[in-house]
Amino acid sequence: MVAFVRLLPEMSPATYRALTEVPGSGTAGPDTARIAVCAGCHGTDGRGRGQPDMPVLGGQSPAYLRAALQAYATGKRQSAVMANAAATLTPGEMTRLARHFAAMPGLGTTTASGSVNAARIVREGLPAKQLPACASCHAPGKPYPVLAGQSATYIAQRLRNWRGDETVVDARKSQATMPVIARRIPEDMIDPIAAYLAGK
Ligand code: HEC
Ligand code: HEC
Known part of the structure; x- marks a missing residue:
């Protein structure tokens, strides 16, 4: 640190930036x-x-x-x-x-709010439809993407993408986690859930 400070007066702006910038975090990295x-x-x-x-x-x-x-x-x-x-x-x-x-x-700074039914699906899922609670995975400290505060339009779009074409039978679609979950969400609950997660 002392050596660094001593060097300062004769240091070019470029050298200074190279030494002080965390890679990828600055405007001139x-x-x-x-x-x-x-x-x-x-x-x-x-x-x-x-x-x-x-x-x-x-x-x-x-x-x-x-x-x-x-x-x-x-x-x-x-x-x-x-x-x-x-x-x-x-x-x-x-x-x-x-x-x-x-x-x-x-993300994560907005508190979810809105529809009671959406809140229930997020917190408890729909056991009768084998739909797990979103919060069982999407919660702080878990290795899943953060949804709280995400754009509602974007969330709804991703869920509908995963559901895919309604005329194609489920057995022929992706069996990965989110496509399966997205297909189990009642269609009329997609927008309320997205709005609830967005906190709007
Ligand atoms: C078993 C764990 C699990 C559960 C339960 C779960 N998810 Fe997910 N979710 C994931 C994983 C894993 C990903 C990342 C998928 C990927 O990257 O392809 C994801 C991604 C997402 C994304 C995309 C986020 C982004 O930034 O693009 C949305 C939206 C989403 N989930 C919504 C939901 C909703 C709504 C529910 C409840 C109905 C739910 N998830 C329940 C595991 C889960
Ligand atoms: C022309 C506009 C555009 C540019 C430029 C762009 N993005 Fe994107 N990005 C998007 C859109 C639109 C999406 C959503 C796509 C989807 O639905 O999967 C997205 C999605 C993403 C996602 C996924 C987020 C999630 O929650 O799953 C990441 C990560 C990302 N972009 C990072 C970057 C990075 C890093 C760059 C620069 C190298 C970049 N983007 C450049 C438009 C753009």
């Missing part, structure tokens, strides 16, 4: 150009720029965001815009960008 591209849609604060279908990234689990980037890059998760944005990221960039956006304030 190695990921600056990448972050600027992401911010074009997600905002510099990771909350989107007012588009209702944009997920909030701030406050999300960094491991989840990292996995999402990987899934977009490989096509396992489909989104034309994100496939494009993730295609050329290196593994290190994925990790740093995920941490960068996850570290921002955002």
Whole structure:
């Protein structure tokens, strides 16, 4: 530290930034150009720029965001815009960008509120339909994405995506956790649940 302070007067701005910046966290770090591209849609604060279908990234689990980037890059998760944005990221960039956006304030700060029936499904599920409580997985301290405070439009869109085409029989659809759960939610409860989780 002492050596660092002594060096300060003769240090160029670039050297100073290189020594003081946490990788990927600053505005002039190695990921600056990448972050600027992401911010074009997600905002510099990771909350989107007012588009209702944009997920909030701030406050999300960094491991989840990292996995999402990987899934977009490989096509396992489909989104034309994100496939494009993730295609050329290196593994290190994925990790740093995920941490960068996850570290921002955002999700988890809004308290769920709204429909009583939505609240019951989130907290208790619907045992008769073998629908588990959302909160049994989506809760603080668990390794699942944070839903509290997420955009309602985005939540509803993801759930409907997982349900897939209503004319195709369930046996022919994905048996992964969320697609199965999404199909068990009564259709008329999707929007109330999404609004409840968003806290709006
Ligand atoms: C052209 C607009 C656009 C750009 C640029 C963009 N994104 Fe996205 N991003 C989206 C949209 C739209 C979604 C939701 C896609 C979906 O439904 O899966 C999304 C989803 C995500 C998700 C998943 C969030 C979740 O909750 O599952 C992550 C992580 C993400 N973006 C990170 C990034 C990063 C990092 C960059 C920069 C390298 C970036 N995005 C650039 C529009 C964009
Ligand atoms: C058994 C655990 C489990 C339960 C119960 C569960 N989920 Fe999930 N959920 C997951 C996992 C795992 C993911 C991440 C999926 C992925 O990345 O493909 C996820 C992702 C999501 C996402 C996407 C988040 C994002 O940022 O894109 C939404 C929305 C969601 N779940 C809603 C719900 C709702 C609503 C319920 C209750 C009806 C529920 N989940 C119950 C495990 C669960």
